[in-house]
Amino acid sequence: MNPSNSSSGVWPAIRRGAGLLVLSILVLAVALNLLIHSPQMPYNVVQMFGGAPSLAQVASFALALLSLGMGAHFAAYFATRHRLKELILPLWCILLVLGTYALAQIALTDESFDDFVGSPVLFRDITRDRVWGDTMALVVSQVDGPLFAGLERVVRFVCLVAPLVTWLAIFRASSSRRQPIRALLAYTLMAAPWLGLFTFIAFYRPNTNNLVELIEPGGGGFLYGLLLCVAFSVVWMASLPELSRSGKLTAVVVFVSAIPIGWLLLNLGMIDNLQKYGINFSGIDFLLGPDREHKLAGSVLFLRWTVVQATTMLGLAWGVWLATLFVPPIARD
Numbered sequence: 001m002n003p004s005n006s007s008s009g010v011w012p013a014i015r016r017g018a019g020l021l022v023l024s025i026l027v028l029a030v031a032l033n034l035l036i037h038s039p040q041m042p043y044n045v046v047q048m049f050g051g052a053p054s055l056a057q058v059a060s061f062a063l064a065l066l067s068l069g070m071g072a073h074f075a076a077y078f079a080t081r082h083r084l085k086e087l088i089l090p091l092w093c094i095l096l097v098l099g100t101y102a103l104a105q106i107a108l109t110d111e112s113f114d115d116f117v118g119s120p121v122l123f124r125d126i127t128r129d130r131v132w133g134d135t136m137a138l139v140v141s142q143v144d145g146p147l148f149a150g151l152e153r154v155v156r157f158v159c160l161v162a163p164l165v166t167w168l169a170i171f172r173a174s175s176s177r178r179q180p181i182r183a184l185l186a187y188t189l190m191a192a193p194w195l196g197l198f199t200f201i202a203f204y205r206p207n208t209n210n211l212v213e214l215i216e217p218g219g220g221g222f223l224y225g226l227l228l229c230v231a232f233s234v235v236w237m238a239s240l241p242e243l244s245r246s247g248k249l250t251a252v253v254v255f256v257s258a259i260p261i262g263w264l265l266l267n268l269g270m271i272d273n274l275q276k277y278g279i280n281f282s283g284i285d286f287l288l289g290p291d292r293e294h295k296l297a298g299s300v301l302f303l304r305w306t307v308v309q310a311t312t313m314l315g316l317a318w319g320v321w322l323a324t325l326f327v328p329p330i331a332r333d
Contacts, residue, residue: 066318162194
């Protein structure tokens with residue numbers, strides 16, 4: 001094949017992808033700005049950006065959201081080109097989530113970021129409280145404190161976000177194989193230690209209770225099921241352009257069905273009654289209501305969740321599809 005002919009076909013697709021990416025960022029940034037200033041918007045969402053976000057903040061946040069889907073496809077693409085594809089897929093996911101971390105740092109205030117991942121305290125716990133013993137306290141005390149704290153923030157962010165990207169990449173990579181079920185099992189088996197580590201650090205050794213306290217005791221499995229439901233639906237939607245008519249219909253059915261299933265799993269996973277600052281509220285009230293004091297009707301909360309889950313799945317699917325414009329199709333084997 002003539003290299004010039006090959007490149008002449010690649011570059012127009014990349015230019016198209018870049019143009020659509022910029023347009024997507026602008027549309028998402030405008031939508032986010034309108035959303036933040038909407039009446040009865042959850043105060044925790046507004047405070048994420050400091051109340052009055054700049055253009056750089058909303059644009060960075062929009063790109064961060066798109067990067068989750070794009071990163072999953074890139075991870076699947078680069079991993080499937082390697083002989084040890086199942087083994088290195090989680091490593092690609094971690095690497096690409098670091099890009100999302102950099103964008104989130106720009107988009108969110110320091111306070112909101114720490115509310116999300118927790119304030120770095122491991123350096124203090126090791127060196128002052130000696131939780132890892134005297135030897136480790138001596139070793140770690142030789143490390144620059146702010147540098148250690150920065151690394152801890154990165155690790156905790158990765159552990160919270162990487163599971164979604166990893167499952168998206170697993171479903172994406174498996175769907176390209178001639179035996180998708182067998183491939184899914186192989187990818188899942190190789191990713192299981194990483195997924196277990198992510199869960200352990202994020203939810204069993206957290207630095208903040210802001211997320212953990214909202215989860216019903218024993219409800220973590222339902223929320224993980226919600227994550228799987230979203231990831232599975234996203235991969236179906238991202239594959240729409242290449243599906244047959246019956247495949248497109250199946251993708252739409254999967255997408256629509258995922259919303260009531262997601263609502264059920266959310267209700268099963270979130271705590272029903274939490275008392276804080278003298279106020280009783282549920283985890284869903286906190287996530288979807290305007291504040292802790294003013295509760296919304298169940299039908300309104302479901303409508304809000306429908307919008308949140310549908311837009312999240314569409315945004316992730318759009319990110320996955322955008323990534324296909326920058327790299328060749330994933331090879332089937």
